[in-house]
Amino acid sequence: MKPKVAFFDFAGCEGDQLQVANLEEELLNLLGQVKVVSFREVMKEHSDNYDIAFIEGSCTRLQDEDRLKQIRKNAKIVVAIGSCATIGGINSLKNYKDLDEVRKTVYGENARLFDTYSARPIDAVIDVDAYVHGCPIDRDEFLQVVKSLLLGKKPDIPNYPVCVECKKNENVCAFERGQFCVGPVTRAGCNSCCVNEGTICWGCRGLVDNPNENSQKEVLIKYGLTVDDAIGKFRLYFGWQERKR
Amino acid sequence: MRIILKEDFAEFVNTLIKNNSLNVIGVKSKGDKFAFGHLESASELRLDYDVTLLPPKKYFFPQRETLVTYNVANGFSAKDPADIKPMVIIGVHPYDIVALLHMDEIFRETKSDPYYFEKRKASIIIGVNIQKMSKWCFAPYMGCAIIDYGYDLMLTDLGNRYAINIGHAKGEELLMKYAKNVTDALARDIQLVGQKKREIMSMAQQKFDFETELIPELLSKSYGESGFWEKHSEKCLACGSCVLVCPTCYCFDVKDNPDLSLEYGERIRTWDGCLLEDFAKIASGENFRPTRPTRYRHRYFKKGKYLFDRFGFISCVGCGRCSSNCLPDIANPVNLFNDMYHETRSMGVQVAPATEPEVDIQTEGNIDYVPKLATIVKKVPMTAKETFFEIKLDDGSDVDHKPGQFVEVSVFGIGEAPISVSSSPTKKGTFELCVRKVGNVTTKLHTLNAGDKVGVRGPFGNGFDAELLKGKDLLFVAGGLGIAPLRSLFNYVLDNREDYGRVILLYGCKEPRELLFGDELLALAKRDDVEFKPTVDWCPENEVWDGNIGVITTLIPQVNFDPETTYAIVCGPTIMYKFVIADLKSRNVPDNHIILSLERRMKCGVGKCGHCQINQIYVCKDGPVFNYSKIKGVPEAL
């Protein structure tokens, strides 16, 4: 019996669902193992009878909560995919701003028509069984999580920093190149893909379980970043996780 | 010594590159740094480098390597090593060569790692003497800046030419076959090389304030130093950089990677590091090295003391990579040891060089990473969390274990878990396991049924010394799941009853419904050659219990025994040991009459991957059975 899966999206860019489409030929293999019963972006049919729900995007409004709770009721397993769903993602940048200011900036006098509250990951509202981190998700990691769910095993998501993968890939450390990186406190599993492409880690996979944040901030400042910029670096993706701490 | 002009050397390298049967590797630039990489042309070589990002060990012990492949229909097989192209690695500095020699010893201790050695055998090392030394390097202090062995060829830059020392016939053959215009060195050349070597010895910018041979003893006096390790590790990010770039580190993790079809897959080993938070964590969530100071300290002790005691060398070659890669700058061994030396001296403690340890490295065959296919013959759930399995190996053989040993059980696509064998070796044809559902492998195992297949490797570990116990009175103390490994010895003893004196079994669980092997124990209670006392911590209202109520230590006063003739064999949750041992000691049981079976995170089962280490001890190899007298001084043990 193939498990029934459904895809849902909230406040996000749909880039994670695109990664599923980008599986290309592997997508056909995936369809051999699961039955997709709802995937609004790709198919007309919809069913509320599903075993596994993949959810992309953050919860940014009170009315999103009801929809999330309904999905939780219908599904046996809920998987958050992508940073917006797993940690709040880039949406959480706005949490640091006065939300009224934000609405006025974008909508002018019509601001009163648009409601919003702090962007949050979906596990702030419902229980989540598995996470596929990243902005966007890594296709191989997505498949690894799917395989784990099919096998009945807890997915193996690293609890060590990106530095581990960066060193294995023999990169020249960003700090040695005069750049500033939050890899030492960011959860690995992406194979240090951004540093491999010649840049830095921006922290899109969220903090490891027990980051030494003070040490990381000190390192950033030691290498030349201002205090404000160091704090700013942590707000890009860690906005929700930082507030919780 | 020979001489070759630089142009001729370049041509030699280009000739090697053109030879398709060789993989020619050399030091190249990468950003502002350097790294070993595949050479397309001799012009890419940067023999004037200071240090590479990663050491050449990546060619012999790669970051990621498939060990075993599996197919649900046929079982497991070793990854075919067939197509290892011979490698010529050009530009290895002496400290990295020494590191490879350390790795050789480590990978052949007791059992040899075939994946490592087949690559070592297929390679030719062309070393180069250091021209520029990184500011972090302290190899001269570790005796690793200049060497005269371990390489096939060693180059020294003499301006327009290289001096070549021949280390091994393999190197000479390579030279003769592919190089032109190789002449004998003149006296002047030999003198120049000597001069260069002397210069190298004074290039280090790092300075030790003491003789580095004091390091092992210095460490042994600093283990519990209050505040020292906390102070030094406060800024640790647990990023693992220091160990991942280290030429002598060899800890690894093993993971299974199934294909999407779930029909087949591979088992992969990948670099791991003891500084990482979950390195010593087991499936139940218990972490045996949970804090930064304990993990930070472990690295220094492993390099400077434990490996020294086992192999006779301090396993640090002074390359300085750890120091240069540590962002908060806390990983520099020079700073740490200098600080340790001064603190120790200021407390008036004298330190002398350690006596050379007695080293006897034996190799008894290859490590077998490939599980044997086995079939579940019987499955009986015993409690809510534990299930009993009877298993037979498909090839008809017996596990042939000693009581107390464990096997590594594989479940297709999930992984491998260490489980003590619960049956006595006197039971032939099948063996028994009592498995608690706690992590991925055990949870999946619980869903399997008679007829399903699993993989089995082993037996591993040292097991109980049944000979030593002959003629003695035996006091078994089992807590919870601890009864499972003890049962293998217990049943063995019962099968050889006349060889042993009194046999007493004390067994404690949290509550009655958690008792394991209930029926067997009832039968035991009826025997008159066994004294059986069970207890539960408490008895809930809806359960029936007429035995003792209280923790296991409440049973000990209820037993009369002679400490001189009695051996206590103890196994249970970590917290239990302290209290049981205290009670036994208060009854004058000698230290060496107390035998424990400990658990840790075990992966390879053969003392290589590093996860099960308790200070200098490998639980999978030197244990899991320990005589208390041997480990009472081991801080991380209990």
Place this chain on the structure above:
Amino acid sequence: MKDKNFDVEVHHVTRVEGHGNIYVNVKNGTIKKCEWAISEAPRFFEAMVVGRQWSELHHITSRICGICSIGHTLASLKATEAAMSITISEQDLKLRKLALHAENMQSHLLHLGFLVLPDLMGVGSVIPLASSNPEEVKTVLRLHRLANEMSDLLCGRTTHPQRLLPGGFSKIPSMRELTSLRERLKASVPDLEAVAGLFKSGAPKFPDLVRETEFIALTNPDEYALYDGKIASTDTGTVPVSEYLSFTNEYVVPHSTAKRAKHARESYMVGALARLNVNYDLLSPLAKKIAKMFELKPVCHNPFMNNIAQLVEVVHGVEDSINLINELEAAGLQSQPDYNVPEVKVKAGRGVSAVEVPRGILFHDYTYNEKGTCTKANCVIPTNQNHGNIELDMKALLPKILGKTEKEIELSLEMLVRAYDPCISCSTHYVKVHFV
């Protein structure tokens, strides 16, 4: 049709990116309501980037969209570069154009193969097609994969590309990699022709709707404008990019509360069809051939032909990419250091950029202070600019199809929306409206 009474309510139209609703109410044969309402949660990007550094903006704005990330990133970089007077090398310009082609190809192929094709084959999604028409599906996947791998090669990855930086690239492909890509592009032509054939046989299913409207796209005398150009309107003519506000005129609509745009008429259209209408003569030879196959030529006012215009652009993308690689090869590829960081002299300023992304013309407008901190930002998304047109097209189509069944009407309206290939979550200005 006086007895025609029905409601069509499509909540969260399927096979479009983002959340949009169609509301239709017909009473006694009269259309009482015909609305296209957006229900996407607002994310407020223009406010989020205020206070962030010039070196971060492209990373943040890339996250506006997962499908046209490369386009948003390039628009963002161009705006920052315009604000700080940064120029990029000829080589980097060609590499960016290749990146944009890769994105256009990837997005159009996804849209055509996954979102539109099922309607033409009478199924609910591409999933049953995987069993009934495996070869066709594999052809689309092959082409899609080529476009993705091209994005990977040039930008690091399709979604949220890492290699694109202010002033250049962190890493560039080797000439060997580019020539190998060129071979694959050349070899893809049979697959392209197969897809064209597939759509030729399905095209009759598109309703023949012609409603005159204004088309706005970039225009450039030297090439089919995607990366650079001036803003052109089929009604009024050309203006420089800096005057974009005079064209977009965004406004909030009470019943839908989604920002819309208008210029010379009630609404205008952007996207592949608009681009083709403006730049037709500069299409590559094979692309023109495909256009002729469908009798598509300027000025075409049938929004369903936006689908075919996308197909034509894929072919053009392949051919133009081959040309760009030839040019890079002829000039010789200049290498750059590993982990390159282009030099940027930070200064205060305002920069406006326009880039054609798959769904139409995209504007980014940034203001920086002397420290390089963003003080103001404005983004005008292509799909915003299409909403007015979508609704008017719906209103024009509905009377023509009133005689059909409710299911058919629903499908036709959905196909109309899909033809626009809207990228709804791209728009930062959408809100859900509750209808009682």
